[in-house]
Amino acid sequence: MVAITLKTRFQWPQLALGAVVAILGTASPAAAQSARQQGDRIAIGSRTLSVPWAQWQQGGNARIGIGDTAARQLGIELAGTDDPQRQAVRWFEASLTLKARRQETQRYLALNRLFERTGASTRVQGQTLRIEPPKARLEGIRRGQHPWGERIVLDLSRPTFWHWRVRDGTATVTVAATAAAQLQARDSEVTAVKAAGQDAAQLQFDIPAGLVPQVQTLRDPARIAIDFRPRSLQQREIRWAPGVSWHQDTITAGDTRFPAVWLSLDPARVSLRPIQAEDAGMQGIAPLAQMARQQGATAAINGGFFNRNSQLPLGAIRRDGRWLSGPILDRGAFAWNERGQGTIARLRRRETLTLEGGPSWPVPLLNTGYTQSGIARYTPAWGQTYTPMTDGETVAVVRDGRIVRRASSLRAGERAFDIPANGYVLAVRGSDSEGAASALTRGKAVSLRAQTSPAAFADYPHVLGAGPLLLQDGRTVLDARAENFSQPFRNQAAPRSAIGIGNSGSLIVATFYGQKSDGGPTLAQTAQLMQRLGAQSALNLDGGNSSALYLGGQLLDPPPAVAGRVHNGLGIFLQRDRAR
Structure with a gap:
């Protein structure tokens, strides 16, 4: 592939884009009108970031854009918008409205205007978009104390691209600017500066206990301000696509404030499916973002509980009418169909x-x-x-309704039994089941019947279980004890994920966090928060470091380094015929 260089401050005189591409030797004018390039990496100087990008033509002009949910990796802050095709952004306090384009599971922001303002040039090399900003200098580092906490200010010679990440109690800010190696913050013990290649400076900060870093940019002169303070989110709503709105805010439950990130969904314009780490079986965990990308989901939220050691599910999963994993302990579950109709209730399913x-x-x-x-x-x-999971199990293999193999007094992990494609395996455990263990002998015929309560759940092709149930018909119905959750779990304050159904049948998928680096809402507070978001029925999902919300290729919150691996989730897919 011939590399195409786009210098945004240079104008080709009196030439259409097709002529420009033909001159560069890549395509004819006709082919250029439909040509698209895209990739998954951006290089700024010597640094490479995992950011989706695309190049397309719009109104006779070439556009280069990045995935909007990854914009913060370049230091670009998104503002609210009610138009999926336009996006207001802030960059060093300058406000710009950029064109947006949705393609497959991404929404790309055309950065041409920003490149023009900064004087940056771009160049495509295979799957990588190279961005070359004008040279900038890190001229100073200042530290100050405020009533809400500490602020560190990076003084720059001009606005430039930057990104930051948090890992293991350390915040790292990388700036596309050169800095003297000995530059240090005065009277600060939390700053270290080092070169990150020849064209970038990397600064590391120890995060004070209980606080989180929040970064913003200022201008005249250009500055990056890093505040260490309780977590807080400013109210913002982005109409991301028809049927999908992305919200953030800090919401009060009782007398406590909680940062919240959520999606409101029109079930007539999206479809939902359970997604899991491994398609070939029930064992396995993976990052939610990886799971969503592999399944082609536009958005996703983590789902039900699982055993982190065995990586096996601990709750209901049903997809396309097929039970992948059954419910346990009569816990809450969300069920839905292809018409966008859903219900939330405590679920019991028993086979005989x-x-x-x-x-x-x-x-x-x-x-x-x-x-x-x-x-x-x-x-x-x-x-x-x-493979037997407990000592003393009796295992019976059933094929075509008849027992074809039996083994007893097995130890956990002793041997593996093949599961027939036209059958199943029965595992008999405990002294209370000795009658069944002795009766299930080779050659005998067996049959099954199933009963589901509520009975309506049997009519829904998709089910995802978690718990406890939070709301029904607008009322709080939280009873974690009835769903057999432990006392420590019932009292815990932790990051939370939840799903809710609104008055008009709209869906809400939400994550809630604490204002400090740890903690979050209790289950009772989560019920209140979901009511504040407009839910009439709501279900708590797995939480803690499993809690994560994904949109357009990126986790919205928390940062990828903080989010844990999960067993399953709820995938959200746009209805292409209605969304375009």
Whole structure:
């Protein structure tokens, strides 16, 4: 591929874009009108960032854009907008309105105006967009104390690109500017400065306990201000696409304020599907962003609980009418269909196993990492094999409704049993199930029937379980004890994820955090927060470091270095025929 260089301050005289491309030897004018380039990396000087970008033509002009949710990686702050095709941004206190273009799962912001203002040039090299800003200098570092905490100011010779990340209690700010290696903040013990290549300076700050860094840019003169203070988000709403609005705010529950990031969704314009880390089976965890990208989801939120050690699910997952994992402990679940109709309730599903001409036994567990005395069933959705998870298990392999293999007194992890494509494996555990263990012998025929409560859940093709239930019909119905959650869990204040259904059937997926670097709302406060967002029914999802919300290729909050790996999530897909 021939590299195309776009210098935004240079105008080709009296030439259409097609002629320019033809001169560069890449395509004919006709082909140029439909040509698109895109990639997943941006290089600024000697630094490379994982940022999606695209090049396209609009109104006869060439546009170069980056994914809007990744704009903060260049130091660009998004403002509110009610037009998915236009986006207001702030950069060193300058306000610009940029054209936006949605393509597949991304919404790209055309940065041509910003490049013109900064004098930056761009060049495409394969999957990488190279941005060369004019030379800037880091001229000083100042530290000050304010009533709300500490502020560190970086003085620059001119506005330039920058990005920051947080990891292991340290904030790192990288600025596209040169700095003297010995430059230090006066009277500051939290700053270290080093060169990051020949054209960038990298500054590291130890984050004071209980605070979070918040970064903003100022002008006249150009400055980057890093504040260490309780976390807070300014109110903002971005109409990201038809049917999808992205919100952030700091919301009060009782007398406590919580930063919140959420998406409001029109179910007529989006479709939902459970997504999971591994398609080949139930074992496995992965970052939510990776999971969403692999599944082609435009947006996603983390889903139900799982065992982090075994990486197995601990709650209901149903997709396209097929139970991938059954509910446990009568916990809350969200069910929905392809028409955008949904319900939230406590879910119980029980199967009954009947031996031909003989007794019947309950089968309360299906494809789950949760173990208890009784019978559990494992289908091909679990994976290719089943390995005993507890000592003393009896395993019976069923093919075409008949037991074809049996083994007893097994130790945990002792051996793997193949799960037939046209059958399943039964695991019998505990002394209370000795009758079933002895009766399930090779050659005997067995049958199954299932019962779901509420019965309406059986009619929904998709289900995602978590808990506890927070709201129903506008009322708080929180009862974590009834859903068999432990006392420490019931009392914990932690980051939270939740899903809700509004009055008109609209959907809300939300994450809530504490104002300090740790903590967050309690379950009762989460119910109040979801009411504040307009939910009539609401369900708590897995939280803590599992809590994450994804849109357009990036996590909205928290930073990727903080978010944990998860087993499953709720994928949100735009209806292409309606969204374009």
